[in-house]
Amino acid sequence: MKLALVISTSDAAFDALAFKGDLENGVRMAKEIGYDAVEIAVRDPKTVNVTDIRKLLDELNMSVSAIGTGQGYLAEGLNMVDESDEIQNKTMQRLRDHVDFASEFGAMVIIGFIRGTAKGRSRKEVEDIFVKNLTNLADYAAGKNVKIVVEPLNRYETDFINTLSEAERIIERVGAGNVGILADTFHMNIEEVDICEELMRIKDKLYHFHVADSNRWAPGAGHLDFKPIIETLRKAGYKDYIAVECLPLPGGARESAELAFRTMKDLLSELPS
Secondary structure: OEEEEEEEOOOOOOOOOOOOOOHHHHHHHHHHHOOOEEEEEOOOHHHOOHHHHHHHHHHHOOEEEEEEOOHHHHHHOOOOOOOOHHHHHHHHHHHHHHHHHHHOOOOEEEEOHHHOOOOOOOHHHHHHHHHHHHHHHHHHHHHOOOOEEEOOOOOOOOOOOOOHHHHHHHHHHHOOOOEEEEEEHHHHHHHOOOHHHHHHHOHHHEEEEEEOOOOOOOOOOOOOOHHHHHHHHHHOOOOOEEEEOOOOOOOOHHHHHHHHHHHHHHHHHHOOO
């Protein structure tokens, strides 16, 4: 397992990022600390210079683990299940742009906030819309050799897809091999009865992993016990990235990113290979 740090372009509206703003400084900071990769939160990929990013990554020998899409929802209200067909269509075009962007770096595309909310509609109605749009996106992404990951978010942030089992059911309906689950320790700490048990149960669809502590600070600054979680990932055969997505706490962007790196690196080094 390798470590990644979630960073963003300058238009980030999401607070739970250890570093947001200047993309180049974020990538350089991650490299200096020791991270293997970055995960980039991008509102609109068409506003980002792919050539410059690739040059920077090549210079630093850094990879991109995944592309975050939630800024489109937070800043513009784009979402996949909106009652307006026009907004749905705009959202799907934006997500295809994200897929194109991700394909440049061999990265996954995350479906988090941008899936939208039920807003009082029946779960079946909203789920049917989401499955239709996710299926179409998966077909497009398959042609670009890009994986899509659905991230369950806690009940205080959305009323649609809160648990790993809910994400699993939807992914089974889509039935595409390039669609999997992104599990996040912060959200699981709120929603799951037994984090380790659920991770083992959905292990075949676990494509990506986020870490933040119980308070959404850097791992090591809250009360989550990460050792059994990392042990479970190893038992489950998970070999991909563990991406740090936390508030810039304690102490700001660099201090929180350093604490998270030390906490995760120490755990990974303690466990048998």
